[in-house]
Amino acid sequence: MKFISTNKNSNPVTFLEAMRKGLAPDGGLYMPEEIPVLPDSFWSSLKELSFNEIAFEMAKPYFGEELSDEKLNSVINDAFNFPVPITPVEGNNFVLELFHGPTLAFKDFGARFMARLFSEQARKDQQEVTILVATSGDTGSAVAHGFYKVDGVKVCLLFPKGKVSNLQEQQMATLGENVTALEVEGVFDDCQRLVKQAFIDDELNSKMQLSSANSINIARLLPQSFYYAYAVSVLQKKGIEMPVFSVPSGNFGNLTGGLLAMKMGMPAKHFLAATNVNDVVPEYLKGDQFQPRDSVQTISNAMDVGNPSNFVRIKYLFGDSDSAIRDQITGYSYTDEETRETIREVFEKFSYLLCPHTAIGYRASKEYQTERGMKIPTVTLATAHPVKFRDVIETEINQEIDVPDRLKVWLEKEKKSTTIGCDFEGFKEFLINRA
Numbered sequence: 190m191k192f193i194s195t196n197k198n199s200n201p202v203t204f205l206e207a208m209r210k211g212l213a214p215d216g217g218l219y220m221p222e223e224i225p226v227l228p229d230s231f232w233s234s235l236k237e238l239s240f241n242e243i244a245f246e247m248a249k250p251y252f253g254e255e256l257s258d259e260k261l262n263s264v265i266n267d268a269f270n271f272p273v274p275i276t277p278v279e280g281n282n283f284v285l286e287l288f289h290g291p292t293l294a295f296k297d298f299g300a301r302f303m304a305r306l307f308s309e310q311a312r313k314d315q316q317e318v319t320i321l322v323a324t325s326g327d328t329g330s331a332v333a334h335g336f337y338k339v340d341g342v343k344v345c346l347l348f349p350k351g352k353v354s355n356l357q358e359q360q361m362a363t364l365g366e367n368v369t370a371l372e373v374e375g376v377f378d379d380c381q382r383l384v385k386q387a388f389i390d391d392e393l394n395s396k397m398q399l400s401s402a403n404s405i406n407i408a409r410l411l412p413q414s415f416y417y418a419y420a421v422s423v424l425q426k427k428g429i430e431m432p433v434f435s436v437p438s439g440n441f442g443n444l445t446g447g448l449l450a451m452k453m454g455m456p457a458k459h460f461l462a463a464t465n466v467n468d469v470v471p472e473y474l475k476g477d478q479f480q481p482r483d484s485v486q487t488i489s490n491a492m493d494v495g496n497p498s499n500f501v502r503i504k505y506l507f508g509d510s511d512s513a514i515r516d517q518i519t520g521y522s523y524t525d526e527e528t529r530e531t532i533r534e535v536f537e538k539f540s541y542l543l544c545p546h547t548a549i550g551y552r553a554s555k556e557y558q559t560e561r562g563m564k565i566p567t568v569t570l571a572t573a574h575p576v577k578f579r580d581v582i583e584t585e586i587n588q589e590i591d592v593p594d595r596l597k598v599w600l601e602k603e604k605k606s607t608t609i610g611c612d613f614e615g616f617k618e619f620l621i622n623r624a
């Protein structure tokens with residue numbers, strides 16, 4: 190299978206080549222030339238399969254001869270070794286808990302899958318790779334953890350100074366070794382701009398092999414389609430066939446993963462794009478132009494994105510048709526006050542804790558049901574463990590929440606980070622001389 194750039198101005202490449210490059214040379218994002226559609230017999234018998242069996246069948250067509258079945262299976266079994274519960278919170282509202290991996294966020298799926306592929310690749314290539322990551326919180330933690338001490342790979346994380354939670358910062362900035370943490374005096378979009386500019390800078394690219402572990406990298410994105418199909422398999426066992434998925438969204442890689450699964454044949458009724466006040470996509474879905482703008486800081490910081498990278502992939506998946514996109518996805522956006530209210534209400538009524546991102550997705554599910562019918566089954570993707578946002582949660586529920594021992598360890602570690610400005614030349618100088 191070949192992968193082409195959404196800007197349509199780069200040569201087609203294989204999956205592993207696309208992974209190594211991160212971003213296409215023309216600045217576009219790689220997508221499969223054709224989306225592989227899996228047979229109906231696969232989708233109708235999902236309930237017979239485990240998470241890893243589903244992942245294998247969904248991943249296999251993308252690799253072709255590039256990766257043996259044995260290797261793919263071992264990557265999958267090693268990467269996805271944690272539970273993925275679906276919790277019924279209220280009526281037909283289910284929460285798909287994607288936060289049981291080592292860094293307690295859904296990014297562990299993509300980062301762990303990709304890190305295992307990369308370590309194999311770096312061994313074969315015998316060439317050091319520097320992975321650049323722009324993060325507003327959770328990606329950085331997952332990538333740092335996934336790639337820590339992987340031979341032949343250096344990781345450079347850029348996050349907006351003072352705009353991530355304490356635990357996220359500790360998870361990113363205390364590891365050292367092959368992981369460098371850069372605090373950028375700006376917002377997430379500045380970090381993302383610096384990283385994208387690095388990929389198209391000739392001098393940098395002649396000096397080092399760069400790649401990305403953000404969802405702009407197809408190898409980070411693909412695994413984010415597996416858990417949607419797994420959710421469908423669990424619901425099939427309950428006699429539910431066509432759920433609506435509500436997806437807390439920032440850079441829109443998570444929603445794109447679900448749409449990719451649907452294009453592969455997965456049964457899904459509809460998708461909800463749930464954002465905080467950084468709502469350029471919900472605005473577009475209502476009929477406006479897609480108009481990126483500077484992000485603003487919120488309590489759901491991992492979604493503070495003003496120019497979501499994966500919007501171009503959503504356009505690609507729907508053949509550039511705005512009306513087809515708007516038929517399939519409804520947008521919702523909420524303020525911090527509404528987010529806080531949802532955390533409080535769900536805890537008071539059901540003793541269930543939502544992180545601020547998941548609360549936004551949950552509220553969108555409820556609003557959609559209120560508008561279209563309370564019996565419609567919805568699955569809200571729970572993107573992070575509430576303990577990662579302890580300060581916000583404890584204020585709302587008025588009690589302390591337990592921090593698991595494995596997390597306390599992070600809080601005690603010493604921070605090792607460097608602060609840089611938003612200018613590209615300063616970042617480039619850092620990469621060449623000090624990274």
Ligand SMILES: N[C@@H](CCOP(=O)(O)O)C(=O)O
Pocket residue numbers: 323324325326327328329402403404405439440442443491492494498
């Ligand atoms: N939500 C993000 C922003 C980057 O998103 P990604 O999915 O493209 O890596 C974060 O946690 O950093």
